Amino acid sequence: MIPSDHFVRFYNEVFKFLDEKDGLQEYYLEISRHQEFHCLKDFREKGLRGVYDYYLKIRKEENCDLDIILNDGELILKMNTCPSLSKAIDNDAGVCPKYCLHCPGWTAPLYQKAGLYQIFDVMGIENPQCIEWIYEAPERAKAKYKELLKSRPAEELRINFEL
Amino acid sequence: MLRYQEYNELHLDFHGTTNTTLNYIAEKYGVDALKMILRKTGRDVYRSIHDKLAAGDASELIEHLNWFFYREKGKYRLSVTENEIILEVLECPAHRHLKKLGMEISQYSCLQTAEINAGMCEDTPWHSKVEVLGEGHCIQTFTKEA
Numbered sequence: 200m201i202p203s204d205h206f207v208r209f210y211n212e213v214f215k216f217l218d219e220k221d222g223l224q225e226y227y228l229e230i231s232r233h234q235e236f237h238c239l240k241d242f243r244e245k246g247l248r249g250v251y252d253y254y255l256k257i258r259k260e261e262n263c264d265l266d267i268i269l270n271d272g273e274l275i276l277k278m279n280t281c282p283s284l285s286k287a288i289d290n291d292a293g294v295c296p297k298y299c300l301h302c303p304g305w306t307a308p309l310y311q312k313a314g315l316y317q318i319f320d321v322m323g324i325e326n327p328q329c330i331e332w333i334y335e336a337p338e339r340a341k342a343k344y345k346e347l348l349k350s351r352p353a354e355e356l357r358i359n360f361e362l
Numbered sequence: 363m364l365r366y367q368e369y370n371e372l373h374l375d376f377h378g379t380t381n382t383t384l385n386y387i388a389e390k391y392g393v394d395a396l397k398m399i400l401r402k403t404g405r406d407v408y409r410s411i412h413d414k415l416a417a418g419d420a421s422e423l424i425e426h427l428n429w430f431f432y433r434e435k436g437k438y439r440l441s442v443t444e445n446e447i448i449l450e451v452l453e454c455p456a457h458r459h460l461k462k463l464g465m466e467i468s469q470y471s472c473l474q475t476a477e478i479n480a481g482m483c484e485d486t487p488w489h490s491k492v493e494v495l496g497e498g499h500c501i502q503t504f505t506k507e508a
Contacts, residue, residue: 200456200475201403202430204368206376208407209400213383216391216399226386233382236463237375260373291365292406 211287214295223297227304234305235312242313246335247274250315273343274333281327288327298324303331307359316340318347319357364425365410372434377456378463384470396470397477404481415486420447423482423504431455445506454498472500479504 201209217223241249251269254276258265264280283302287294303319310317310333318340319331334340337360344358387396405412411422424442427449431438434455441448460467472494479490479502487507494500 200430200434200436200451200454201380201478202434203372203374203376203456203459204430204433205366205407206380208366209380209403210383212399212403212407213387216387216395220391222390225390226383229382229386230379233379236378257373260371260375262370286366289366290407291409292403 205286207283207286208290208292210301211290211295211298212292214297214301218295218297223300224304227301228308230301231305231308234309238309239312242309242315246313246315247272247333249313250274250310250333272335272339276331276333278327278329281329284324284327288324294324296324299329302329303357303359306331307357311359317357317359318344320347320351320355321357322355364422364429365408367429368433374434374455374459375463377459378465380456380474381460381465381468381471384468384474388470393470393473397473400474400477401481401484404478405484406481408478408482411482412484412486415483415488418487418506420488420504420506423447427502445508447504449502451498451500451502454500457498467497475500475502 214223217226238253241253245252247269251267251274254265254267257263258267262282263278266275266277266279268275268277284298287298299321303321307317307319316334316337317331320329322329332343334343340360341362344356347356384396387399411426414420414422424447428440431451436451436455437453439450439452457467457471472492476492479492483490483504489505489507491503492500
């Protein structure tokens, strides 16, 4: 048994293998489908409140230093210390350089199915931090994206909607 | 002393993601690819256990087995002699959680254990074996060459 505490270090080895096969994107979609089982109904029915509630559970169970800010029509998830990347870094097998991409990789299609619009700033593997903004209205997501582009390069931002 | 030792909250749903991943890799890339990833995980992620076994020290392996099955509230018996470590898992915590989630347990679930254990032992005087006795019930044996 891989202890649940050590799952991310196994995940990290899976990413290394799949990256060599150019298979990461397809795997993210498989994980996204898997996560539908845990999240999609609540995300669809409760919208941002459903995402908020899910991350309250994740913050506790995964021991995240995470700010979850729910405003009217906007949810901000500000990961101050990501426990997942922290473990992948604190790892004798070494971190996969694309480790962080799994997060937008599985969440983006899931939010899309739930009718939610996401902007994700992965920030890179040097520091276990990231931030994402999620909206119910596409206009607000587009406006936020344009605002963020003034201070960040486009390649650092991932979005799940058409401009 | 354990190289990785967590004390805080558990996210048991990771067993579900592991289960999905085992099936995905085996079905898309083949069982040998899955074995390779698992064995590498056993050898490289658990390098500290591996290197100690290579040096004749099984202390971290014993602590690892005991700590994580205890932490996940598994039902198990661990017995240790100089040249043999036997872990009998009476109720696998991963299988228990998968059943709670209503997920079908991957046919590769016990292969996961066998290959991780084999990776820890690779190129050391220790050998591992997993005998599956029933659902969530197995005997994991680590034997040191005489």
